[in-house]
Amino acid sequence: MDTKERILKTALELYNSQGVNTITSRHIAAKMGISPGNLHYHFKHTDEIIKTLYDRLSADFDVIVASVEALEEVDLHMIRSFVTTSLELGYKYRFIFLHFVEIGLRIPAVKKDYATLTQRREKEFLSIFEKLKASGIFRADLPEEVLKAFVTQIFIVGDFWLSNNELTLKLKGSKAIAHYSDIFSSMFYPYLTPAAMQLTKGNR
Amino acid sequence: MDTKERILKTALELYNSQGVNTITSRHIAAKMGISPGNLHYHFKHTDEIIKTLYDRLSADFDVIVASVEALEEVDLHMIRSFVTTSLELGYKYRFIFLHFVEIGLRIPAVKKDYATLTQRREKEFLSIFEKLKASGIFRADLPEEVLKAFVTQIFIVGDFWLSNNELTLKLKGSKAIAHYSDIFSSMFYPYLTPAAMQLTKGNR
DNA sequence: TTTAATTTAGAACAAATGTACTAATTATTT
DNA sequence: AAATAATTAGTACATTTGTTCTAAATTAAA
Numbered sequence: 001m002d003t004k005e006r007i008l009k010t011a012l013e014l015y016n017s018q019g020v021n022t023i024t025s026r027h028i029a030a031k032m033g034i035s036p037g038n039l040h041y042h043f044k045h046t047d048e049i050i051k052t053l054y055d056r057l058s059a060d061f062d063v064i065v066a067s068v069e070a071l072e073e074v075d076l077h078m079i080r081s082f083v084t085t086s087l088e089l090g091y092k093y094r095f096i097f098l099h100f101v102e103i104g105l106r107i108p109a110v111k112k113d114y115a116t117l118t119q120r121r122e123k124e125f126l127s128i129f130e131k132l133k134a135s136g137i138f139r140a141d142l143p144e145e146v147l148k149a150f151v152t153q154i155f156i157v158g159d160f161w162l163s164n165n166e167l168t169l170k171l172k173g174s175k176a177i178a179h180y181s182d183i184f185s186s187m188f189y190p191y192l193t194p195a196a197m198q199l200t201k202g203n204r
Numbered sequence: 205m206d207t208k209e210r211i212l213k214t215a216l217e218l219y220n221s222q223g224v225n226t227i228t229s230r231h232i233a234a235k236m237g238i239s240p241g242n243l244h245y246h247f248k249h250t251d252e253i254i255k256t257l258y259d260r261l262s263a264d265f266d267v268i269v270a271s272v273e274a275l276e277e278v279d280l281h282m283i284r285s286f287v288t289t290s291l292e293l294g295y296k297y298r299f300i301f302l303h304f305v306e307i308g309l310r311i312p313a314v315k316k317d318y319a320t321l322t323q324r325r326e327k328e329f330l331s332i333f334e335k336l337k338a339s340g341i342f343r344a345d346l347p348e349e350v351l352k353a354f355v356t357q358i359f360i361v362g363d364f365w366l367s368n369n370e371l372t373l374k375l376k377g378s379k380a381i382a383h384y385s386d387i388f389s390s391m392f393y394p395y396l397t398p399a400a401m402q403l404t405k406g407n408r
Numbered sequence: 409t410t411t412a413a414t415t416t417a418g419a420a421c422a423a424a425t426g427t428a429c430t431a432a433t434t435a436t437t438t
Numbered sequence: 439a440a441a442t443a444a445t446t447a448g449t450a451c452a453t454t455t456g457t458t459c460t461a462a463a464t465t466a467a468a
Contacts, residue, residue, distance in 0.1 A: 003415080019309050021225060024455060035417040040457060042415090098305045101367050105223050111371060118372050142394060149390030152368070153361060159371075160364040163305050164356070167315060167363075168322050186353030190346065190394035207445080228425060239447040244427060246445090 004042045006032060011049045015095035047107050054110050057093040069124055074131045083184045087177045090162060097162045125151045137196040208246045210236060215253045219299035251311050258314050261297040273328055278335045287388045291381045294366060301366045329355045341400040
């Protein structure tokens, strides 16, 4: 593995475990056993490391969403596995979510990118909801604005479940993912038709 | 106003507008026109300023929750005004929510306090939900775990709507509060009985 | 094998930060 | 009015940080 890749890997580890504000380029270099000079040969600015990691997260998530969007029909099992896969990805890059505002402040490109991304995602999610409505899984009696608000809720919980975990339960790894998967599933429950509610029995 | 109070006021202003990591004790002193030495006479450690502000937020919010809990009957209007009041308080101390994880990391006492507080709040919220069920406002067919998950959702959205706003819409002041009040109201919608849903017509 | 390019180490620099220290000033008490 | 306490300004210090610079070492190209 070349040095650049090792820097990214080490940075991810350290940021995840110690936070983005406590870890400096020197820490990363020290942990790798290379010189600060060498690190800054590969990344002129420390923020470029963070930006690169953010871009990877963003790209990986794109793939996940695209795979759901491509489906003709969406059912609850798909949703459940979409949730789990997303949470796993989030956990991998958890420092980004734990320090989202800080990072957005430090690296305006991240903030800008996220803001436009969100607008696209909102449409994508609403189109998935339409499919769920069409399949008789989602209730049809909910006003448009309620569904829109639900999308925002999903975004907020999706972006900050890790922060909530950090401040309260502090679950690690698969335990955290399992717990918040359940919460996500429960979030959908009141939006389901009685028939779809039946299907979830024993699944939740 | 004595110096100590002025420090707190200035710090709140600066933290809210520039973030907790960019503002230092020197910035606060400079903005006030006092010396760094003077500031550190009143607050030996900068973190004490943040801790004091957190304690005030926490105490203020306690009052809000207690006032709702004291009610014999809870209706949707109460909920709505509870939401608005809470969001207003959150906006006042927004830097705390925008940097919650960082602050928890820097000041372990904050993290510890918040963790235990959350446990208490969970019970308080569930008891409010029971009242809503008893009044025929909340659906009675929702499993206990779904309501518990709803509480967690409320906590996450309640703690991080400001971060979401910061990363996306960047609404200011009352516009932000109004927008996220609507989102909160919509969050409740699918949990309502058909009768209660009727009552919200035109209110949302 | 010589030459050129890439990569690396290590030192150095300037800026910033938290906080301690000292002395002066102001307020309070006796 | 004198003495004591509280507050304030200003300076100083040690540490940290991001980054730059130089030269050495390694790798690739000719």
